Amino acid sequence: MTAMKIGQQIAALRQGKAVTQQTLADFLGVSKASVSKWEKDQTFPDITLLPLLAAYFGVSIDTLLSYDAQLSAEQIRRIYSQLSKAFQTQPATQVLTSITDLTRRYYSCAPLLFEVGQLILNHFDLLPGKDASEKTQTYVTQARDLFQRCQQLSSDPTVLTKSRAAEAYCDLQLNQPDEVLALLGETATETYPTEALIAWAHQVKGETQAAITTTQAALYQYVTILLSQLTNYAQLIAGKPDQVAATEARGLALIDAFHIADLSPVLLVNFLISCASARAIGGATAEALADLQRYAALLETMTLPLGLHGDAYFDQIDDWLAQTDLGGQLPRNADQLLHELPNVPFTVPPLAALLAQPAQAPLAARFTQLKETFAHA
Known part of the structure; x- marks a missing residue:
């Protein structure tokens, strides 16, 4: 290349x-x-x-x-970052034209097509279209076509695995669950992690630092994956208040143990909203409101940049993050994301209903103030 x-x-x-x-x-x-x-x-x-x-x-x-015809990983990261930022400075039609031209120019570069597909998935609500339904049908289908193209082009196991998973996500967005099960199978498969073997191999060779970095990268991913799974699980059991409470308690313990609020605040955002919604659905109003108060407090302490990074515990992962697909940047432009987060509770029906109650006017006003603050940030 x-x-x-x-x-x-x-x-x-x-x-x-x-x-x-x-x-x-x-x-x-x-x-x-x-x-x-x-x-x-x-x-x-x-x-x-x-x-x-x-x-x-x-x-x-x-x-x-x-x-x-092929681009380097660094070039792809730069392109993704530019297009993600472009949504804030350019008309949606112009951004779409750039995406289309780029796709045509590099239609044989599987890694780029994969990231363009991800870009579309992460921003299709900002692209041209008359309503959410039309946008979903048009752009999610477009992204799925790109992921399928990646599988046709590449023999790299990593690209194939990621592209299949992304294709399945598109199928779910398009309300095609049977296609997902046909593509991925109907039950969870056994996991055979390789990171421990890679770290062990480095250790045997006397490459202790490489072994530490590999292990930290694995731990970091497992922690974020576990919290994401708990976030999804809270929604599945929303009608079972006791299980929701247990799930939230375990998630908060994980958050405290690994300092997720500092390490990856956006991940914590999703967890708190999921738990608040599940609590509200189960009739645990006080607990739902407590989650919303935590959410507001988290937003009040958020500052840019919001990219992925290590901390005092994960002190060897920044170089590893830099060589990942997006180089540590968030899938959605951080400025745009920061402006959108205060409005999230108003877009989740059970939480919007709570915030509409007269007694919760101060909390609703708190989110409104955050929207105004971030709008001028």
């Missing part, structure tokens, strides 16, 4: 045209510092600037990009 050296290409084209960085920056409407960072490969030009850059230098976009 040949890495795309667009920075070097811009520098060469600019020098060949005998123009300064400032002249190019003025033409594009960006700062000289931005051009300098591009040429040093420290940052990447916004996708929307590529046609303008190509026209300025009188070359094709392929030439500008030193086009290769």
